[in-house]
Amino acid sequence: MTFDTTTGMLALLGQWTERGWLRELDRALAVFLAEQAPDAPPLVILGAALASHQLGRGHVCLDLQATLEDSSFALSLPPDGQQGDASAAGEVPPALPAAVLLGVDLAQWQAACDAAPALVARGVGNTPMVRAGSRLYLRRYWQYERDVRGAIDRRLALGAAGRDAEPPMALRQALDVLFPSAASSLEGIHTLPAHADWQKMACALAARNAFSIVTGGPGTGKTTTVVKLLALLQSLKLDTNLGAGDAVAAASARALRIRLAAPTGKAAARLNESIAGAVRSLRLDGLAQAEAVRASIPTEVTTLHRLLGSRPDSRRFRHHAGNPLPLDVLVVDEASMVDLEMMAALLAALPEGARLVLLGDKDQLASVEAGAVLGELCLRAGEGHYLPQTRDWLQAVSGEVVAPQLLDSHGTALDQAVAMLRRSHRFTADSGIGRLAEAVNAGDVAALRGVWRSRHSDLSRLGLAGPGDAPLRALAIDGAATEFPNDGRGRIARGDVLPPPVGYRHYLEKLRDGQPAAAHASQGDFDAWARDVLEAYGQFQILCALRRGPWGVEGLNQRIAALLVDAGLLPHAQGWYLGRPVLVMRNDYGLGLMNGDIGITLVLPQAGTDGVSRLALRVAFAAGDGSNAIRWVLPSRLQSVESVFAMTVHKSQGSEFTHAALVLPDRLNPVLTRELVYTGITRARNWFSLAEADPSHRVMEDATRRRVRRASGLLDDVDD
Numbered sequence: 001m002t003f004d005t006t007t008g009m010l011a012l013l014g015q016w017t018e019r020g021w022l023r024e025l026d027r028a029l030a031v032f033l034a035e036q037a038p039d040a041p042p043l044v045i046l047g048a049a050l051a052s053h054q055l056g057r058g059h060v061c062l063d064l065q066a067t068l069e070d071s072s073f074a075l076s077l078p079p080d081g082q083q084g085d086a087s088a089a090g091e092v093p094p095a096l097p098a099a100v101l102l103g104v105d106l107a108q109w110q111a112a113c114d115a116a117p118a119l120v121a122r123g124v125g126n127t128p129m130v131r132a133g134s135r136l137y138l139r140r141y142w143q144y145e146r147d148v149r150g151a152i153d154r155r156l157a158l159g160a161a162g163r164d165a166e167p168p169m170a171l172r173q174a175l176d177v178l179f180p181s182a183a184s185s186l187e188g189i190h191t192l193p194a195h196a197d198w199q200k201m202a203c204a205l206a207a208r209n210a211f212s213i214v215t216g217g218p219g220t221g222k223t224t225t226v227v228k229l230l231a232l233l234q235s236l237k238l239d240t241n242l243g244a245g246d247a248v249a250a251a252s253a254r255a256l257r258i259r260l261a262a263p264t265g266k267a268a269a270r271l272n273e274s275i276a277g278a279v280r281s282l283r284l285d286g287l288a289q290a291e292a293v294r295a296s297i298p299t300e301v302t303t304l305h306r307l308l309g310s311r312p313d314s315r316r317f318r319h320h321a322g323n324p325l326p327l328d329v330l331v332v333d334e335a336s337m338v339d340l341e342m343m344a345a346l347l348a349a350l351p352e353g354a355r356l357v358l359l360g361d362k363d364q365l366a367s368v369e370a371g372a373v374l375g376e377l378c379l380r381a382g383e384g385h386y387l388p389q390t391r392d393w394l395q396a397v398s399g400e401v402v403a404p405q406l407l408d409s410h411g412t413a414l415d416q417a418v419a420m421l422r423r424s425h426r427f428t429a430d431s432g433i434g435r436l437a438e439a440v441n442a443g444d445v446a447a448l449r450g451v452w453r454s455r456h457s458d459l460s461r462l463g464l465a466g467p468g469d470a471p472l473r474a475l476a477i478d479g480a481a482t483e484f485p486n487d488g489r490g491r492i493a494r495g496d497v498l499p500p501p502v503g504y505r506h507y508l509e510k511l512r513d514g515q516p517a518a519a520h521a522s523q524g525d526f527d528a529w530a531r532d533v534l535e536a537y538g539q540f541q542i543l544c545a546l547r548r549g550p551w552g553v554e555g556l557n558q559r560i561a562a563l564l565v566d567a568g569l570l571p572h573a574q575g576w577y578l579g580r581p582v583l584v585m586r587n588d589y590g591l592g593l594m595n596g597d598i599g600i601t602l603v604l605p606q607a608g609t610d611g612v613s614r615l616a617l618r619v620a621f622a623a624g625d626g627s628n629a630i631r632w633v634l635p636s637r638l639q640s641v642e643s644v645f646a647m648t649v650h651k652s653q654g655s656e657f658t659h660a661a662l663v664l665p666d667r668l669n670p671v672l673t674r675e676l677v678y679t680g681i682t683r684a685r686n687w688f689s690l691a692e693a694d695p696s697h698r699v700m701e702d703a704t705r706r707r708v709r710r711a712s713g714l715l716d717d718v719d720d
Helices: 006-018 024-036 042-056 064-069 106-114 139-162 168-178 198-208 222-241 247-254 265-281 290-295 304-308 340-349 373-377 388-398 432-442 445-453 470-478 505-514 523-537 553-566 674-681 698-705
Strands: 129-132 135-138 188-190 211-216 258-262 301-303 329-332 355-360 418-421 423-428 459-463 540-544 581-584 598-607 613-622 630-633 641-643 646-648 657-664 684-692
Touching: 006 024, 006 042, 024 042, 042 106, 042 129, 042 135, 064 106, 106 129, 129 139, 135 139, 139 211, 139 340, 168 198, 168 222, 168 388, 198 211, 198 222, 198 388, 198 418, 211 222, 211 373, 222 258, 222 265, 222 290, 222 329, 222 355, 258 265, 258 304, 265 301, 301 304, 304 340, 355 373, 423 432, 432 445, 432 459, 432 674, 432 684, 445 459, 445 698, 459 470, 470 553, 470 684, 505 523, 505 598, 523 598, 523 613, 523 630, 540 553, 553 641, 553 646, 657 674, 657 698, 674 698, 684 698
Parallel strands: 211 355, 211 418, 258 301, 258 329, 329 355, 459 684, 540 646, 540 657, 657 684
Antiparallel strands: 129 135, 188 423, 581 598, 581 641, 598 613, 613 630
């Protein structure tokens, strides 16, 4: 087959599609463009298909140079979790991108793009694609990227113009109240030798800028920081606006209009619970208009789709540049999960003078959709790059000293608006989980090996010889507790003796032993039972990288359910059954359930038509609003759920489990990167297990060496 004609190229794309290496959507786009411009060079048609395919893999564009240097991941080879080999069946496999691009250099590919002006432009226009230097975009995503960059630059300039408007003395006094001076505890893990109060400095920087980011790993106090930031902003606002009279009433009339949002319903519900408690426990003694400030801090969190007003079957929102959001401050949590398209819509809908604060862990997995906006904006966060004048201002208003290694006389405006929280309150200095996460995050395989050799009390590692073998059984049923030092018993953390790690037996025994006697139980008794079972289920979770294949969600869910049936812990594993845990896969506003919510199938007494009360299956969900209530749902009303003995690391983002177990497959896959492994590790609060189908440990180590490098030009100047 020849690839130097459009017909030959389209035939090859068809073969790739048949094998699942390319999406049908990608091939269809290439066919459409070839019909619109029959004279377009085949390299342009190939570029269009690959650019579309890259969008499905999270990239904003196709990096032509990177593809020429290493085309091995230009396609989904093999499809997620599939191990088949076409050549084994006697087929001649189609040519791979490396063969198609043999002898092609960047200048040739760029020239081919420029030779198709009906399809590719170098910027503004109406062509379906845009070339910016070595990057080839579908136009819509090029425009999103330009819109996001422009909106952030304008907000940074707005902050620069008025960043010292707040009286330094008032800011200093408020910060000192919210962050009373105390020696920093040395128990947590720090990324710098100087133990400055980065929460305090983050609040100062956010108060100074119209656009700001607070990033940090798990347990670094992002929620605490943002609550204090909102108290700071409201205090400064109310201190100038309030006079005599009813302070609370005045606050509701004159306080900043603040909204809290998150990208998913699950993340919104979790923030809703944590922020309500943080506001209640906030110490405001000595702060002007203290109770008015507390009353003016919102605790209700919404999803970004609800905030913007999503329209059914449309990419458009009710709020946009022509109909901006009615707010003064917007805080977005779990911002690493916000994709480029959503970020563009969000920035467009913000009023000109409003503040935007993004919270998130820059090292976590990026959004499933195209773009890694938070990760790109925080690329330099670890090194600071603060200007000397920023250092001086921070010291004047906070009393904190920026370490010399974080200074840079050439720091950008964006650098001055990013604060990285550097002390983990979750992981102590001797925490194996914390050390393992650090090693993976740094891509340091030598340090990774050293962590495992140290035999930390909170870590275990086991090999999986086959999908139904004894180690998997031990892990699923009892959390493979015997793989931890001393079987996980007697471990002390922060002065408390921790219960040993558990598996799924724990929640199923809670379910069996705690079920109320229907004849004498009230609704409250069944609600209490459901809360206990849901809490017990949250003690353990198996995570995996893939959806398909023997080591993916689909295969593991079936095998684990069968193992629990064999152990007598489940009645059966077909359809709906007592004890089945389910994961909501799509928002259902009618039921009040969000993508990522977990429910457990239990029973409730129901009166039959004959007047006799019988137990009927119902799925119990936590209300997720901080009320401790239980929502009971008929199984037949749940249209988009799946069993969740195993979930993908992507779905687990933002969650926390007492014991998390990460299952890695027997061979490397394009989705396996250090970000995925780091995210899986940091879902664990007290115990972490690594279950490997690869006895050589190479999959873990190779994944640690690989970073997510999503093709994008968000922070680059437009080049030719």
